[in-house]
Structure formats: structure tokens, C-alpha cells
Amino acid sequence: MDYAIETSGLSKEFITPRIIYRAIAHPFTKQKTILAVNNITISIRKGELFCLVGPNGSGKTTFLKILSCLILPTRGNAVVFGYDILKKEDKVKAAIGLIIGDERSFYWRLTLRQNLSFFAALYNLNPLQSKKIIKELSCLLEIEDMLERSFQECSTGIKQRLAIARGLLGDPQILFMDEPVKSLDALLRRELNIFIKDKLIKERGKTVILITHNLKEAEQLADRIAIMQKGEILACGTLAELRAKINNPIGSLEEAYSKIIVD
Amino acid sequence: MVYLSKVTAFIRKEFLIQSSYWMAFIFSWLGILISAATFYFISKLLNSENMISVKAYGAGYFPYVLIGIAFSGYFSTAMHTFSGNIRSEQITGTLEAMLVTPTRLSTIIISLSLWDFIFTSINAVIYLFFGAVFFKVDFTQMNIIASLLILTLTVISLSGIGIISASFIIVFKKGDPVSWLVTISSGFFSGVFFPVEVLPKYLRVFSYFLPLTYSLKGLRHAILQGYSIGMLLPEIAVLFAFCIILTPLSIKIFGYALRCAKISGSLTHY
Numbered sequence: 001m002d003y004a005i006e007t008s009g010l011s012k013e014f015i016t017p018r019i020i021y022r023a024i025a026h027p028f029t030k031q032k033t034i035l036a037v038n039n040i041t042i043s044i045r046k047g048e049l050f051c052l053v054g055p056n057g058s059g060k061t062t063f064l065k066i067l068s069c070l071i072l073p074t075r076g077n078a079v080v081f082g083y084d085i086l087k088k089e090d091k092v093k094a095a096i097g098l099i100i101g102d103e104r105s106f107y108w109r110l111t112l113r114q115n116l117s118f119f120a121a122l123y124n125l126n127p128l129q130s131k132k133i134i135k136e137l138s139c140l141l142e143i144e145d146m147l148e149r150s151f152q153e154c155s156t157g158i159k160q161r162l163a164i165a166r167g168l169l170g171d172p173q174i175l176f177m178d179e180p181v182k183s184l185d186a187l188l189r190r191e192l193n194i195f196i197k198d199k200l201i202k203e204r205g206k207t208v209i210l211i212t213h214n215l216k217e218a219e220q221l222a223d224r225i226a227i228m229q230k231g232e233i234l235a236c237g238t239l240a241e242l243r244a245k246i247n248n249p250i251g252s253l254e255e256a257y258s259k260i261i262v263d
Numbered sequence: 264m265v266y267l268s269k270v271t272a273f274i275r276k277e278f279l280i281q282s283s284y285w286m287a288f289i290f291s292w293l294g295i296l297i298s299a300a301t302f303y304f305i306s307k308l309l310n311s312e313n314m315i316s317v318k319a320y321g322a323g324y325f326p327y328v329l330i331g332i333a334f335s336g337y338f339s340t341a342m343h344t345f346s347g348n349i350r351s352e353q354i355t356g357t358l359e360a361m362l363v364t365p366t367r368l369s370t371i372i373i374s375l376s377l378w379d380f381i382f383t384s385i386n387a388v389i390y391l392f393f394g395a396v397f398f399k400v401d402f403t404q405m406n407i408i409a410s411l412l413i414l415t416l417t418v419i420s421l422s423g424i425g426i427i428s429a430s431f432i433i434v435f436k437k438g439d440p441v442s443w444l445v446t447i448s449s450g451f452f453s454g455v456f457f458p459v460e461v462l463p464k465y466l467r468v469f470s471y472f473l474p475l476t477y478s479l480k481g482l483r484h485a486i487l488q489g490y491s492i493g494m495l496l497p498e499i500a501v502l503f504a505f506c507i508i509l510t511p512l513s514i515k516i517f518g519y520a521l522r523c524a525k526i527s528g529s530l531t532h533y
Contacts, residue, residue: 012528014527014528015527036528062528065528068363069363070359070362070363070525070528070530070531071525071526071528071530072522072525072526090365090367091365093363093364093365093366094365096363097363098359098360098363100359100360102356104355104356104357105355105356105357105359105360106357106360107276107280107355107357109279109280109283109284110276110279110280114276114279117272118272118273118275118276119360119361119364121268121269121271121272122269122272122361122364122365122366123364123365124265124269124365126264126268127268166360170364170365
């Protein structure tokens with residue numbers, strides 16, 4: 001098994017909910033559908049840092065949610081770490097970690113340690129294993145001195161690190177990161193990006209699928225980049241391959257992105 | 264073992280959060296005392312000698328209503344805990360974080376509700392304790408095993424309705440008709456405040472379709488008169504039937520709701 005993720009013809013259509021008065025006034029009009037993910041066939045290698053970029057509403061998050069078994073695809077299928085997302089949901093979830101930039105997703109009245117302990121139990125870790133991994137991750141993310149603080153007392157940077165620690169609790173092989181550093185200052189962003197590249201990919205051999213709006217970041221970090229628009233992958237490849245696509249061997253990702261999106 | 268440690272983690276998490284709001288505990292228990300005292304003084308106004316239907320339980324109106332309000336807490340917990348907790352986790356954004364772990368949604372929903380059932384049990388014991396200590400209600404005849412059996416069947420059967428109600432919340436987010444209908448009807452028809460026998464015959468029919476009617480009747484007999492399991496067989500049989508029907512039905516409906524939410528992509532929406 002060389003690939004961490006393989007998708008074939010993955011599509012997701014959403015039916016927009018009907019407002020009652022419209023359903024009564026126009027009972028025979030068809031409900032609108034939105035094609036959020038359109039026929040994506042892609043293979044992501046193990047140990048790869050794969051960036052998904054694209055305008056808002058281009059289907060990046062929906063794509064990740066399908067791979068995380070939170071949304072069912074309308075057509076097509078995906079295999080995550082060798083497990084079919086439609087048939088082996090538990091195995092898929094044991095192989096992945098989802099890191100979202102949303103700081104709401106923690107219990108604000110609990111301490112960082114209590115938050116991590118709770119989620120560790122959901123990753124099937126017993127109290128001893130949980131204690132060990134919390135110690136290890138808090139050292140790795142440099143939050144060991146903050147563990148007894150309540151979540152609501154922590155800065156955004158610490159909260160973001162905690163989100164990364166939570167994503168790593170189950171020692172997942174694949175990490176889905178949806179704008180994990182979006183509300184951090186430049187210095188912290190840089191630190192965390194180095195952490196992703198050096199500690200997660202190089203040292204631990206994880207596969208990372210990263211959604212970002214920061215094209216510079218994608219350019220510096222990614223092994224390959226996929227540019228998405230309207231649910232489709234318009235272009236996918238290394239920076240050099242994307243440059244070749246726009247016939248500019250020294251162009252930036254921003255240039256390639258603009259050209260590919262506009263074309 | 265893994266399941267047990269997950270369940271423990273949920274209970275611990277909820278205890279830590281709730282105990283951080285310690286004033287709420289104090290006021291909730293103070294509320295129990297005030298509520299018990301209110302019904303005690305109302306019972307003083309009423310002449311229990313004339314209450315033939317109440318006398319069937321071997322005590323006056325106050326012990327009758329005390330058990331009604333103490334154990335109807337299980338009913339409101341079962342009705343609201345599943346849907347309420349799911350909605351609250353959706354709003355705080357923690358549901359998504361739970362759903363990407365290798366933990367099934369059914370485990371999450373059941374575990375989330377356990378703290379509420381524990382808290383309801385503590386409250387029920389406090390009701391009985393206040394009743395015995397401050398208002399001299401006699402519980403010496405209580406048949407503990409029969410009471411616990413009826414309570415277990417009550418929680419299982421009511422949880423079936425609660426899970427159906429949570430299924431509506433998963434799909435529609437707000438406005439769940441099951442909880443509304445059952446809550447409205449049970450308070451009136453199940454004999455919480457007055458025996459169902461005092462209702463006109465055509466209204467009494469509704470009480471036969473509510474599990475709470477049988478559980479309150481059984482609990483009163485077991486707690487106040489020490490009825491044995493054998494003597495309570497009619498109530499136990501009906502509650503058991505409710506469990507047999509409602510548990511698989513609720514699991515089926517819940518599975519369907521989960522699939523609908525995954526198709527519409529609204530599992531974590533609120």
C-alpha cells in the first residue's frame with residue numbers, strides 16, 4: 001500500500017433545503033442542488049504534505065469531511081489508509097486526526113489536561129496510555145506548563161496548539177488540517193509550520209492534508225498542491241509542475257493560482 | 264473495557280463542567296426542598312381520608328405526590344437529555360471533534376446522557392430524604408429491589424422515546440414533535456400530581472399509552488407499601504413491553520436520522 005488516500009470519482013451534491021412558503025407557492029419547481037465536490041480522483045502518497053487551496057466555497061472542507069466520514073458522498077468512493085470510507089468507518093477514524101482552526105470545539109470550563117484526557121478516551125486510550133501521550137504531546141507542542149490552566153484562560157496560540165495535540169492523540173497516520181494556523185501571528189505560524197514539516201512529516205512519517213488560504217505557506221510547505229474551484233480539482237502537482245502549467249518556470253504559486261482559477 | 268472507559272470519560276467530563284457551576288447545585292437542591300414543602304402544605308389543605316384513589320397506595324396525598332415529583336424527573340431527563348446534549352455539543356462545536364474519533368454516535372449520545380441520569384437519581388434520593396427527615400414520610404416498608412427494577416425499566420423505555428426525539432434534533436435541529444407531545448401529555452395523564460383514576464374515562468385512555476403511568480404506579484406501591492416483584496407483575500410486564508418495542512424502534516429511527524444528516528452534510532450544523 002503506497003498511498004495514504006485514494007479517491008475515485010468522488011462527488012457530493014447538496015440539495016438546498018426548501019423554505020416552507022416556497023414549497024407551498026411553487027410546489028412543482030425542482031429543488032436546487034449544489035455540486036460541492038465534483039468527480040475527484042486523486043492519490044496521495046504516504047508521508048506526503050498535500051495542500052488544498054482554492055477560493056471560499058470551492059469544496060475543500062467538504063472533501064475533507066467526506067474523507068473523515070462526516071459526510072456521505074453522492075457518487076464515487078475513497079480509500080483512506082487502506083480502508084473504504086463507506087464500509088470501514090471505525091478503521092478510517094482510527095487512522096485519521098482532524099485539526100480544525102475553530103477554537104470553539106473544546107470545553108472552556110475544563111483545563112487543557114482535562115480536555116485532552118477526555119478526547120484521549122474517545123481514541124480508545126486507557127488512563128495510563130492517555131497520561132503518557134499527553135505528557136509527550138505537551139512537550140512536543142511546548143504547552144506542558146499550561147496543562148493545568150482552564151481553556152478559557154489560554155491565548156489563541158495555545159488553543160491552536162491544543163487543537164494540534166488533540167489531533168495527534170490517537171497517533172493517526174493521516175492528519176487533516178483545516179486552516180490550523182489561521183488566527184495566529186506570523187511568528188507562531190512559522191513555528192507551527194516548521195513543526196508540521198519537521199516533526200510530523202520528517203520525524204514521524206505522517207501524511208498531512210492541509211487546507212490553507214495562505215499561498216506562500218502552501219508554496220513553502222507542500223510536496224504537492226491541488227487547486228480547487230467549484231468542487232473540481234483544476235490542477236494538481238508539485239510547484240514545478242504547476243509552474244510548467246502556466247509556462248513560467250520561476251513563477252510563484254500565487255501567479256499559477258490566479259492564472260489557473262481565471263482560465 | 265474500552266466502552267467503559269469512554270463512558271467514564273463522559274461522566275467525568277460532565278461532572279467537572281457541572282461542578283464548576285457549584286451555585287447551580289445549591290439552588291437546585293434548595294428548589295427540591297421548597298417544592299417538597301409546597302406540596303406538603305397543599306396536602307394539609309386536602310383531606311386525605313376522602314381521597315379513595317390516593318388511599319390505594321397506603322398513604323396520604325403528600326407521600327403520593329412526593330414520589331410523583333421525585334421520579335417524574337427521570338421522565339423529563341429521558342425526554343430532554345439526548346436531544347438537549349446533542350444540540351448543545353453541536354452549538355459548542357465539540358460534536359464534530361467527537362465524531363472524528365473512533366467512537367460511534369450512539370455511544371456518544373448514550374454516554375452524554377448518563378450524567379443527567381445520575382444527577383436525577385441524586386435529586387430523587389434527596390426528595391425522599393427531605394420527605395423522610397422534614398415531613399416524616401414513612402419509607403420503612405420500601406422494597407428496594409422492586410423499586411430498582413421498575414426504575415431500570417422506566418429509564419430504558421423512556422430513553423427509547425428520548426432517542427427518537429434526538430433523531431428529530433439530528434435532522435431538523437429544532438422543533439422536535441415527539442418530546443413536545445409526550446412531555447405535554449405525560450405531565451397531565453401519567454398521575455404525577457393526581458391519580459389517573461380521577462380523570463374522566465375518555466381522558467384516562469391516554470394514560471394507558473404512557474410508560475410513566477405504570478412506573479409511577481409501580482414505584483408508589485413498591486416504596487410506600489413494599490409490594491414485591493410478584494405483586495407488581497402487571498406494571499413490570501407493561502414496562503417491559505414498552506422497552507421491547509421502543510428500544511429497537513429508536514435504534515432504527517436513529518440510524519435513519521444519522522444517515523439523513525450525513526447525506527445532507529448537516530450532522531454538525533445547528
